[in-house]
Amino acid sequence: MSHVTADHTGSHVFQKKSFRPGSICHYCGEHVWVGGKTCKVCRFVTHEKCMSEVTSPCTSVAPMLVKEPVAHRWGERQKFKRTFCNVCRKRMDDSLGFRCEVCKYYVHLSCNPFAVQDCKRVATYNPHIPPEQLETQLHHWREGNLKQSSKCSVCKNVCSSHECLVSLRCAWCCKTVHSSCQRFLDISCDFGKLKRLMLPPASVSLPHTAMTVASPTPRGLIFGSREDLCAESLMSTPDTDAVSLGEDGVSIAPTMIALKVHDGHSRRHAKTVRVSRDGSAKDLLTCALQEFHVPASDSDMFIIGIEDGPRVVPLEDMGAEMSLSSLQTGPPLVIRSRSSKNEDMIIRVYPGLFPSAAAFKTLAVSPITTAQEVVVTALDKYGIPYEEDELDDYGLVEVNLLEGVRERLLDPMDKPWKILHEASKLSVRQVQLTRFYLKHLKMSTSVHIYIGNLPINWEPDRYKNVLMKAVDLIGFSSVEIGPVFPSSGALFMQFSDSAEALEACVQLKSAMMIEQKKPTVMVIPEIMPSLIKDGCAPVLAFVNERSGGGQGVNLLTAFRRFLNPYQVFNLSYGGPLPGLYAFRNVPMYRLLVCGGDGTVGWVLGLLDELRPKLACPSPPVAVVPLGTGNDLARVMKCGSGFSGGNVLDLLVAMDESETVSMDRWAIRFENDPGATRNAVDHLIDTAAKSGPEDEECELMTVESFLACSVNHMSSAMEETSQTFIMNNYFGIGIDADIALKFHMKREEAPEKFNSRLHNKGVYIKMGISKMMQRSGNLCKNLHSALTLEVDGEMVKIPSGIEGIVVLNINSWMAGCDAWGSERDDGFCQSQLNDGLLEVMGVQGAFHLGQIQGNIRGGVRLAQGASFVFSMSSPMPVQIDGEPWLQPVCRGTITAGNPASMLKR
Numbered sequence: 015m016s017h018v019t020a021d022h023t024g025s026h027v028f029q030k031k032s033f034r035p036g037s038i039c040h041y042c043g044e045h046v047w048v049g050g051k052t053c054k055v056c057r058f059v060t061h062e063k064c065m066s067e068v069t070s071p072c073t074s075v076a077p078m079l080v081k082e083p084v085a086h087r088w089g090e091r092q093k094f095k096r097t098f099c100n101v102c103r104k105r106m107d108d109s110l111g112f113r114c115e116v117c118k119y120y121v122h123l124s125c126n127p128f129a130v131q132d133c134k135r136v137a138t139y140n141p142h143i144p145p146e147q148l149e150t151q152l153h154h155w156r157e158g159n160l161k162q163s164s165k166c167s168v169c170k171n172v173c174s175s176h177e178c179l180v181s182l183r184c185a186w187c188c189k190t191v192h193s194s195c196q197r198f199l200d201i202s203c204d205f206g207k208l209k210r211l212m213l214p215p216a217s218v219s220l221p222h223t224a225m226t227v228a229s230p231t232p233r234g235l236i237f238g239s240r241e242d243l244c245a246e247s248l249m250s251t252p253d254t255d256a257v258s259l260g261e262d263g264v265s266i267a268p269t270m271i272a273l274k275v276h277d278g279h280s281r282r283h284a285k286t287v288r289v290s291r292d293g294s295a296k297d298l299l300t301c302a303l304q305e306f307h308v309p310a311s312d313s314d315m316f317i318i319g320i321e322d323g324p325r326v327v328p329l330e331d332m333g334a335e336m337s338l339s340s341l342q343t344g345p346p347l348v349i350r351s352r353s354s355k356n357e358d359m360i361i362r363v364y365p366g367l368f369p370s371a372a373a374f375k376t377l378a379v380s381p382i383t384t385a386q387e388v389v390v391t392a393l394d395k396y397g398i399p400y401e402e403d404e405l406d407d408y409g410l411v412e413v414n415l416l417e418g419v420r421e422r423l424l425d426p427m428d429k430p431w432k433i434l435h436e437a438s439k440l441s442v443r444q445v446q447l448t449r450f451y452l453k454h455l456k457m458s459t460s461v462h463i464y465i466g467n468l469p470i471n472w473e474p475d476r477y478k479n480v481l482m483k484a485v486d487l488i489g490f491s492s493v494e495i496g497p498v499f500p501s502s503g504a505l506f507m508q509f510s511d512s513a514e515a516l517e518a519c520v521q522l523k524s525a526m527m528i529e530q531k532k533p534t535v536m537v538i539p540e541i542m543p544s545l546i547k548d549g550c551a552p553v554l555a556f557v558n559e560r561s562g563g564g565q566g567v568n569l570l571t572a573f574r575r576f577l578n579p580y581q582v583f584n585l586s587y588g589g590p591l592p593g594l595y596a597f598r599n600v601p602m603y604r605l606l607v608c609g610g611d612g613t614v615g616w617v618l619g620l621l622d623e624l625r626p627k628l629a630c631p632s633p634p635v636a637v638v639p640l641g642t643g644n645d646l647a648r649v650m651k652c653g654s655g656f657s658g659g660n661v662l663d664l665l666v667a668m669d670e671s672e673t674v675s676m677d678r679w680a681i682r683f684e685n686d687p688g689a690t691r692n693a694v695d696h697l698i699d700t701a702a703k704s705g706p707e708d709e710e711c712e713l714m715t716v717e718s719f720l721a722c723s724v725n726h727m728s729s730a731m732e733e734t735s736q737t738f739i740m741n742n743y744f745g746i747g748i749d750a751d752i753a754l755k756f757h758m759k760r761e762e763a764p765e766k767f768n769s770r771l772h773n774k775g776v777y778i779k780m781g782i783s784k785m786m787q788r789s790g791n792l793c794k795n796l797h798s799a800l801t802l803e804v805d806g807e808m809v810k811i812p813s814g815i816e817g818i819v820v821l822n823i824n825s826w827m828a829g830c831d832a833w834g835s836e837r838d839d840g841f842c843q844s845q846l847n848d849g850l851l852e853v854m855g856v857q858g859a860f861h862l863g864q865i866q867g868n869i870r871g872g873v874r875l876a877q878g879a880s881f882v883f884s885m886s887s888p889m890p891v892q893i894d895g896e897p898w899l900q901p902v903c904r905g906t907i908t909a910g911n912p913a914s915m916l917k918r
Contacts, residue, residue, distance in 0.1 A: 025071050025309070026058055027304070028053055033046055038175060039064055040179055041061075042064050055307060059103075073307045074304070080415075081374075084133040086129060086131065087133070091112055094120060097120050100120050100129070101129060103178065109122055116133055128307045135154075137218040139216060145544060148545070150201070151186070151203050158178070158181065160174035164183070169192065188207075207665075210669055211665055214578075217542045217546050220537065272287070273347060275298075278348065278349065278438075278439060285305040288301070289338060295329035298329065299349070302347075317349070317351075350442060351439075359379055361379055363375050363395075363450045374449070383431060385409075385410040389405070408454060410450055410451070410452065410453070412424055423453070460510050460540065461537060462595070465534070466503065466533065467504075467532065467533050468529075470503040472500055474500065478495050478498070486521065490509070490511075493507060502589065515537065543600050543601055553603065554597050555583065555605075556583055557573065565656055569638065570582065570608075572661040585609070594621065597628075598629065603630055606636045606638065608656075611641055611645055611895050621913075632912075632913070635914065638656050639652055649824065651918040654829060671918050672918075673915070673917075675847040675913070675914060676846045677909065678909075678910040680737055681738045739910055742823050747816050748816040750817070750891045750892040752862075753892045793890070797812060802882075804853065811875070821853075832871055853875045853876040882904075
């Protein structure tokens with residue numbers, strides 16, 4: 015084996031290399047022609063002149079430098095173009111890999127087990143530190159994979175590269191900087207352009223072991239399992255782009271062999287190690303440790319040998335005649351620790367939430383040292399005062415970083431030495447990545463658990479009884495049940511002990527089905543309003559991932575990357591209730607709703623219900639349009655539909671928006687129970703008269719329309735009165751009829767309605783079908799079936815009218831200004847907050863098309879603030895795009911709670 019001079023600079027193991035033309039220094043970003051070196055472990059390339067300036071740690075020691083580890087949240091495995099792996103620094107174009115959806119850390123499948131668990135710390139509230147002594151928020155630097163237009167925040171020159179991992183990006187404030195310019199930048203992070211929208215991590219409290227429970231990943235996000243990654247790990251090969259240089263600088267090419275080496279007896283990971291045929295056992299061990307990203311300086315702590323049952327026969331004991339070539343066939347090669355049964359071990363104990371200048375303290379433990387003894391020694395070393403009778407308030411937590419972050423609270427009589435000794439038999443890296451933390455077991459903040467997806471409108475006591483059957487609450491001394499939200503089918507549990515809260519979470523997740531539904535369980539972050547700076551109004555983002563033909567999923571990921579993930583909630587996982595409850599004590603914040611008009615109405619409706627419990631009862635609401643019509647978003651100047659773009663610019667535009675008030679209205683239907691049978695019979699007769707025109711359009715069969723409509727009517731008749739909140743418009747007749755058919759068609763095959771263009775095309779087909787329909791039209795006699803009273807005066811409905819639309823905003827049917835500008839007819843122009851509603855008539859499907867094409871406007875009928883209407887026959891109705899078939903009823907429209915909206 016050639017003798018290569020190695021330099022250990024900044025934890026890297028550098029050696030001389032001859033590089034291909036165009037190789038780039040990973041520190042300064044300039045070309046390397048002569049005098050270059052590369053790290054034998056992480057393949058960091060640098061000039062000799064830059065070696066002393068390198069600050070990026072090698073992946074072999076980087077995990078030990080992380081004081082507070084946070085697990086990455088991996089997305090779907092896929093191929094990433096023009097990106098580099100943050101572990102091996104190779105391109106990812108031609109192989110599958112993962113990306114952390116929070117901090118944009120990229121890894122190959124085979125490199126995933128070696129990822130450094132240093133994702134953004136998003137919940138850092140520390141009850142042991144007074145607010146005035148809180149540490150400054152620091153930058154969270156991530157190396158490389160910058161946009162091509164990125165410029166250094168210090169020198170203003172371009173700092174990105176498509177050739178290698180170079181330069182740094184802060185995952186909080188999004189600043190980019192050259193590695194060589196980093197020292198000129200302030201170490202504190204002010205969150206950049208998003209400082210007024212950011213939820214500070216120091217204000218968020220959450221049990222660390224519950225973070226993956228409390229922050230559900232978006233659809234498609236997974237945590238890489240070791241079974242999935244093992245096969246890929248076996249196929250990994252070292253870098254072959256460089257040739258070793260001798261001490262005289264002349265290239266040499268010794269004959270190499272490839273040996274497969276396992277990490278311990280667990281067989282979880284194996285690496286192909288290339289070594290010279292003439293090499294020794296120590297050479298093989300050094301190369302193997304480098305492949306497993308274990309510091310080579312620790313080689314004296316390990317042995318490599320042949321597996322013989324539970325034993326490992328060290329190669330160094332096999333004599334000088336042993337040849338590495340003979341190991342290519344035979345029993346597996348294994349690395350394991352050299353520890354003996356009675357030898358003391360050195361463990362690292364981290365302070366956890368206790369303030370300390372030191373990252374960790376080292377302690378020697380013997381086979382009989384208990385966890386409680388380690389706690390006492392660690393408290394003394396960190397200078398933490400305590401009384402003898404308070405020792406039970408402190409505990410020792412074992413943290414394993416081998417794959418993700420796993421925590422376990424040790425029993426006071428557990429032996430840390432035994433834990434490490436058993437781990438040494440399974441994996442060398444597991445010993446390196448096992449650490450211990452001090453923990454104060456008595457938390458000063460409570461833990462709240464959300465339980466949702468329960469049947470709606472039960473009595474509150476019934477929810478509690480079902481919950482007590484699912485969870486053994488007798489063993490919990492710190493639990494309080496409530497509040498209960500029957501209309502949402504959800505409730506909350508409050509614990510003062512985090513261990514009991516997590517135990518209850520586990521029991522609830524494994525609980526039986528309730529009414530054939532699996533309960534949704536999540537830990538809610540606790541927000542400390544006093545730690546949010548004055549003048550800041552954090553954004554609470556709700557994303558409907560099912561909207562926008564996949565844009566919802568992309569937005570969910572982008573918001574969690576730019577903001578604190580605990581201020582971004584997926585509406586498919588519990589709805590708006592968990593997020594609003596988490597922000598209940600925040601005195602000032604803003605809402606960002608990503609979805610259609612129905613999604614906005616859903617959030618505003620729940621906001622009305624929670625208003626008495628909120629410190630900020632009417633937060634201003636911004637909209638990102640992901641629906642089909644998006645009329646409210648158009649009025650708020652948010653666009654007709656989000657189709658991608660810079661999410662950071664979107665958030666900045668929200669921060670700069672003005673607050674306006676918007677009227678909202680309550681529509682109450684008083685149903686006639688005695689008319690139910692007659693209404694159903696009438697519907698059957700009407701549907702039976704439907705001609706072949708409908709069937710030829712293949713939009714909906716008579717049978718499906720009949721079944722779904724009767725179902726809507728039956729549900730509406732279950733209660734004698736129903737109240738709905740209107741934000742945009744209320745339609746009776748032709749427009750609601752088309753919307754109802756579209757809604758039922760989408761319910762039959764939702765997978766086909768995944769784009770706005772397709773949805774609008776279906777609307778057009780249904781409108782044409784309605785124009786061709788000669789019989790079975792429920793809206794032909796609207797003038798005789800509907801009576802309308804506005805501000806105490808009866809409104810005459812002309813005989814040609816087939817639809818009535820009550821407007822609150824001046825956008826209808828995907829952007830049509832059907833009411834129009836001010837005319838000389840006695841009516842005022844429509845306004846958001848004038849306390850008035852506008853009533854217009856539609857003269858059939860052809861008239862709808864004319865309004866859509868801006869050829870004609872609607873027929874103005876009335877304008878007022880109080881409405882009474884009655885229907886003598888079943889009619890299609892819709893409120894803000896949500897349609898149903900309404901049976902015979904009498905109704906009223908009155909003013910509701912106004913909403914604060916953000917208008918660009």
